[in-house]
Amino acid sequence: MSSVYDPQRLGALAASELMDAAREETFDRLTRLASRMLRVPCSVMTLVDGDRQFFLSEDGMRPELAATRETPLSHSFCKHVVDRSAPLVVTDAREDALVADNLATRDLDVIAYCGVPLRLDDGHVIGAFCAIEPDPREWSAGDVELLSDLAALATEAITLREGRSERRFTHAAPPALAPASASVPVLDPRLETLAAALPAAIAEGAIEIGYTPLVHLASGDTWGFAARAAWNGLDHDELLALAHHDGVVVALGEHVLDRACRDLGPHDTGLVVDATATQLASPGFAERVVATLAAHGIAPRALVLAVDERALVGAGARDAHRSGVEDLRELGVAVGLDGAGTGSVTLSELAALPIDLVLLAPELAQAAHARTAAASLGAAQALALGAIGGGIADDQDVARLAQLGCVTGHGPHFGALIGPHAVGLRLLSPPR
Structure with missing residues (x-):
């Protein structure tokens, strides 16, 4: 043995x-x-x-x-x-x-x-x-x-x-501060400093917003952009995690939406923005989203709010989250299930969710996960849900997802994150 x-x-x-x-x-x-x-x-x-x-x-x-x-x-x-x-x-x-x-x-x-x-x-x-x-x-x-x-x-x-395990902004406490049987997660001192400065950075508009092109797989035409935030060396996911820790994720999310609407409003293009469970449970969230869109002349149908599945299914899901999603859809905003295909949502649960489309986890673009991608896209098609593929790295990924029925997607194959001033040029450029 x-x-x-x-x-x-x-x-x-x-x-x-x-x-x-x-x-x-x-x-x-x-x-x-x-x-x-x-x-x-x-x-x-x-x-x-x-x-x-x-x-x-x-x-x-x-x-x-x-x-x-x-x-x-x-x-x-x-x-x-x-x-x-x-x-x-x-x-x-x-x-x-x-x-x-x-x-x-x-x-x-x-x-x-x-x-x-x-x-x-x-x-x-x-x-x-x-x-x-x-x-x-x-x-x-x-x-x-x-x-x-x-x-x-x-x-x-x-x-x-x-x-899909979340990055942890923690380090082990010194042995004298931790029980012998376990390490105690504590926020890194550098991140404590950033957390303290984050509310002021949001208020002052210091958060950087970049845009990931969203592309029709068949033609290569860019139809929209996904907004991604960054600040002080933290990427989008890290920044959201820090904002959750500091309790300012609602302010951060609304700032990102407002900036994205301002940048993309003149271009009559689609927009995908993350929406956290905390935002969904915030009173009046749906109305504030639609008011922000109206202020920049954007129709509600142009926006997709990407919601993590944990906000709608499982132990962390709450009625307030689902109610927030339903309010958004009633006001004309599309809601997408983010990270779809990772296995946590059953087919019956997916059928019952108040969503309009699924955003596939980036891993599913890889050949190693082709069967999972096929099952996820098949379920979306059976339920008349739209789908956006992620993590597309090359022509093979494009062909594979397109053959499985995915119409649109994003990833490094379609170019790097771009700034707001490059959006117009991107829309005018010929397909890849």
């Missing part, structure tokens, strides 16, 4: 922060799908460390095991998948020399088992995706292939999960 205890593999597993993680619908959806498609009573996605296996997701497991979500390695078939870095197919564990003495057979009724490696992007096998039967079963090559495809989707979901 040398591969199970390999320090590099265990380090990669620890760095993934998946062990003991809360259950996620992204993974649960895959195990439910495995159970249905293979017609088995139980499917499990396991993570194997040096002394136990943890159930990242399970469908159909005994209630007591579903509650504890782990077993010692004495009850693990998946450890052999990790050790072999290859599928393990067991027709009848009682007659299989490799697992005949495994306590899972005696204690958990694991008789037939089919498991495939669950890998990280770097190649380390951190666990297994498996199907289990309490009776003997002959597994087919198609069964193994199906589990392998689902495991590949799980790997994509893990990669996207890591990629």
Whole structure:
């Protein structure tokens, strides 16, 4: 079992922060799908460390095991998948020399088992995706292939999960200030200074606004721009995070919208601006947005407010957020679900959301995530939602997304962020 205890593999597993993680619908959806498609009573996605296996997701497991979500390695078939870095197919564990003495057979009724490696992007096998039967079963090559495809989707979901983790503007407190068992996040002193100066910078108009071109994939024509803010070396996402920490995100968001409307109003072009959950819950937000548009002669239909899915779905979602979105749509503003395709929103939830379009996560432009992109765009098309692709880096990304039905997008392939004075020139320039 040398591969199970390999320090590099265990380090990669620890760095993934998946062990003991809360259950996620992204993974649960895959195990439910495995159970249905293979017609088995139980499917499990396991993570194997040096002394136990943890159930990242399970469908159909005994209630007591579903509650504890782990077993010692004495009850693990998946450890052999990790050790072999290859599928393990067991027709009848009682007659299989490799697992005949495994306590899972005696204690958990694991008789037939089919498991495939669950890998990280770097190649380390951190666990297994498996199907289990309490009776003997002959597994087919198609069964193994199906589990392998689902495991590949799980790997994509893990990669996207890591990629969408928010940057943290923190460092560990000195040991004397932190409990021995954990580090305490504290705001970096430089950022404390910036946070204190941020309200004045907003009031004085010192925030820099740049624009990302939004392009029709077929023609290359620029139809609009996404506004991005920056200040004192902080990019757009960092600045929003700092504004949240300092409690001035509503003022920052409204300043960005006003500046963007001023810059783009003369050009009769589309505009995409981020809207945070805090803004949506702010009383009168929708009316202030429409008033800002009117002040610059922009029709509400020209604006797309990009809303993070966490404002509308999940533990952080509140009625006030959804009410704010519905108010915006009633006033003619389009609302887009930002970061779509990262797996947190189910199809039924997507169908119920008060949105007009989806803005695909930038990772989905990559060939490695083509299946996820296809599923996301297919869902959008089925629900009559528009879609904007992100992260487009080359002609291959353009062709791939266009073939999947995406009409418009943005990314480095269409040029760098531009200043307000270059907007007009961009609109006059010929397509790429």
